[in-house]
Amino acid sequence: MKTQEIKSKLSPEQQSALLGTLKTRFEKHKNRHKVIDWASVESRLQSSPEKLWSLYQMEETGGEPDVILFNDSSDEILFCDCSAESPTGRRSVCYDREGQESRKEHKPANNAVDMAAEMGIELLSEQEYRELQKFGPFDTKTSSWLKTPAEIRKHGGAIFGDFRYGQVFVYHNGAQSYYAARGFRGKLRV
Incomplete structure (x- = not known):
C-alpha cells in the first residue's frame, strides 16, 4: 500500500465516530438538504x-462539514464547511504558495490553496460562498479566502468574504496577507 493510501484511510473507530457526527449534524440542520436522506x-x-x-x-x-446540496443532474452530494466562523484550524494562512513565498518576513506555516489540496477539498468560489450564506449567517466575526479568479490573482490579489450588517461582502487583499481571523472554507463533492 502506498504512503498516500495509508495516510488517507481512517480506522474503523475514526470512521464510525465521523459518521455519527455527520449524521447528528445532518439531522439537526435539515433545512440545508431537504431532498436527500x-x-x-x-x-x-x-x-x-x-x-x-x-x-x-x-x-x-x-x-463542521454538512450536506448543502444534492444535484440530481450530476448525481453529486456537496459537503461544505458550515462552522459559524472560518474554521479555526485553517486560519492565519496566505492565499496560495506564491503569496506565502513572497513574504519577506513573518511567513505563515501554510496557505489556503495548498491546505485544501492536501485535504482533498476545494475552496469555495464567490458564488458558492453567497449560496452558503443562505443557510447562515457565516463569518460574522471572521473572514474566509475564496477561490480567486486568475485575472485578479495575476495582479497579486486574492478575494475573501464575510458577513456583516446583514450582507455578504467580498473584498480583495494581497495574496501574501494573512490574519488570525481569516481562514478558508472548503467543499467536497461525493
Whole structure:
C-alpha cells in the first residue's frame, strides 16, 4: 500500500465516530438538504473512503462539514464547511504558495490553496460562498479566502468574504496577507 493510501484511510473507530457526527449534524440542520436522506448519504460515503478521509480533515480543522446540496443532474452530494466562523484550524494562512513565498518576513506555516489540496477539498468560489450564506449567517466575526479568479490573482490579489450588517461582502487583499481571523472554507463533492 502506498504512503498516500495509508495516510488517507481512517480506522474503523475514526470512521464510525465521523459518521455519527455527520449524521447528528445532518439531522439537526435539515433545512440545508431537504431532498436527500441520511441513508443515501451514508451509503455513498461508505463506498468512498478517500472522501471520508477528506471529511475527517474538514472536521478535525473545525469546519463542521454538512450536506448543502444534492444535484440530481450530476448525481453529486456537496459537503461544505458550515462552522459559524472560518474554521479555526485553517486560519492565519496566505492565499496560495506564491503569496506565502513572497513574504519577506513573518511567513505563515501554510496557505489556503495548498491546505485544501492536501485535504482533498476545494475552496469555495464567490458564488458558492453567497449560496452558503443562505443557510447562515457565516463569518460574522471572521473572514474566509475564496477561490480567486486568475485575472485578479495575476495582479497579486486574492478575494475573501464575510458577513456583516446583514450582507455578504467580498473584498480583495494581497495574496501574501494573512490574519488570525481569516481562514478558508472548503467543499467536497461525493
